[in-house]
Amino acid sequence: MSLAYTVERAQEIADNLTGVKAKLDEALQSKGASAQKARLVAVSKLKPASDILAAYEKTGQLSFGENYVQELEEKSKELPSDIQWHFIGSLQSNKCKVVAAIPNVFVVETVDSAKKATTLDKACAAAARPEPLRIFLQVNTSGEESKSGMLPSAVLEVAQHVVETCSHLKLAGFMTIGSPNPDLENGENPDFKALSECRTTVQDALKINGLELSMGMSDDFQRALLQGATNIRVGSTIFGSRPPFNKTAA
Template sequence: MSISENLQNIKSTLPSHVTLVAVSKTKPVSDLMEAYNAGQRIFGENKVQEMTEKWEQMPKDIEWHMIGHVQSNKVKYMIPYVKLIHGVDSLKLLKEINRLGIRWRKTVNCLLQVHIAEEETKFGLNEKELEEIIHYITTDETATNINVVGLMGMATFTDNQEQIRKEFLHLKSLFDDYQKTNPNFQILSMGMSGDYQLAIECGSNMVRVGSSIFGTR
């Protein structure tokens, strides 16, 4: 199956309210262009340098999403063009994005990454840290150039579907709670190649799919 065929197959199964982010990390520009020519316009990368190189080479109607862990010192390279930063996992990082947004006179769209998995290795905010960040964006008058538009999370890497479902539903309940007081909360990004259909059942409206489109890395 070609990249374009994989893409069409996946898109045909997605409900209309679900946005597909094609996770293109480590893939060559030629692969991304095959997806682009098949109609895909949203690509997700996990390294700022690689994303910037691809942005420079590719058509400018692409939405670039930063889906990986972001180091504060790399933020400056992507601010001019990034459409959505999925992995905001600290107040320090959010403040740095805001500072650079002010400098570039640009409001930067962000998702807050919540730690929902049982694995210790995954990045993300605990619920106390999440509350602190929500307090910052709603009360701090200096938070002018960030637009927090929702939450992102990754489930535990396991075959136990019930555990994955429980983690996704937990994130959905947090999203619903915060959406009541934050009307900007529109995006719930959860679900990858192995579990995106379950994530959609649990309320996700943005999925990050890589290997099912581009093949295994």
């Protein structure tokens, strides 16, 4: 795996990152006193490790998102150990052991059932992670059959399961992928509103605070920020279009 990058490519990525951060700052300023700064996750799936290293070295970017377990495993071995990896792809039960064994996985954003949480919890125990692994519960807020995630009605039960029975996991928040063409009411994306309501329900019922909202991507991250996102996933705007998916990277 080559980590070499050109000066031109590094500058392109740095400029793109700077542009996204400027839009985040602009959205924060428009929100006023209630604004909460969000973590920017640079989605690097299917991009070479050299792109990640360029972003890391030229801008200090630490948070990167990967969709495929094999690709994440390979990149984590080659790149700096202080990178904070976000796993944002569909997590198969037989891949939980691999993910749990990667020491600098910061959060798994795609836990979509109590069964998956239990499997990941056992994998973390077997890997002897020094601290509980942070997870987000993935919620299918739009109800689209093509999307992964539990329905909002199941969130409280799964959250309670994680908090009460998965000692090697830490419930850190919730994640959704918004509808590509939401019917905005009063300027609000209903998918983002639904995720926020899930958080309120869980925090009130389980008496916990500070749960995060991972929502917003390249096309809608500004709207997500205005609706309370604390974790934003942006890929193509930073790294450009991606090559076709190679199944061997899954």
